Amino acid sequence: MTITQQGLAQDGLKSGAKARALLALLIGSAPRVETQSLLKIPQMEKNEKEILRHFHVENIVSKNWHNIVSGKNPSSIEVIRSPIKNSSLFLGFGLVHMFGNRLTISGDINSRLLGRAQGFYSQTGQDEMALLMAQNFAFLEGKYNGSTITVLGRNPILNAIRELPIVGVSGIFRFARGYVQLRTHNFDLNTLDATVEYKVYVLHYD
Incomplete structure (x- = not known):
């Protein structure tokens, strides 16, 4: 090795040592960052138990399932008409x-109001009656006032019992999970209005 090569090697070692010293200095002087959750979970802190709550409501549909308006103030309106003419599905x-x-609390549309079901449904079955349903149950009464349950799923409406998953919650139902069962109580062939019972099964902290 020549004198020049030895000098370059020594300079390289010195540069490497300086870099390592600088890195150690930066690491040592860097502030410590403690990763703490910004969202506190009171259920975990209080060691509260998870419970299964079951209740049911009646979903009163004061509008038909086609394009015939029932009454002066329907609660369900057609926003997109099917582009398929002469469809075999109503x-x-x-x-x-x-x-x-x-x-409502019962099948009578004038019975005690528990809240509103707000959302949309669309006909997604080409050869069967199957709806895509997305809706929020917005509760307006009692301990559930201000809380919501979001339901999203497939609803084959001609089946006696259907099941939809709960995909979101808020308020008292925070961190909850569950499902709902649907059963059609009555269907008016003249107006196409329907009354559907929703049995809600939700597992949440209390």
Whole structure:
């Protein structure tokens, strides 16, 4: 090795040592960052138990499932008509309805109001009656006042019992999970209005 090569090697070692010293200095002087959750979970802190709560409401649909308006103040309206003409389904494929239906304590539309079911449904079955349903149950009474449950799923409406998953919650139902069962109580062939019972099964902290 020549004198020049030895000098370059020594300079390289010195540069490497300086870099390591600088890195150690930066690491040592850097402030410590403690990762703490910005969201506190009171249920965890209080060691509260998770409980299964079951209740049911009646979803009163004061509008038909096609394009015939029932009454002067329908709660469900057609926003997109099916582009398919002469469809064999009374809900044509592609049809979309927006609704804001009453949630009541019984099948009587004038019974005690628990809240509103707000959302939309669309006909997604080409050869069967199957709806895509997305809705929020917005509760307006008692301990559930201000809380919501979001339901999203497939609803084959001609089946006796249907099941939809709960995909979101707020308020007293925070961190909850569950599902709902649907059963059609009555269906008016003249107006196409329907009354559907929703049995709600929700597991949440209390």
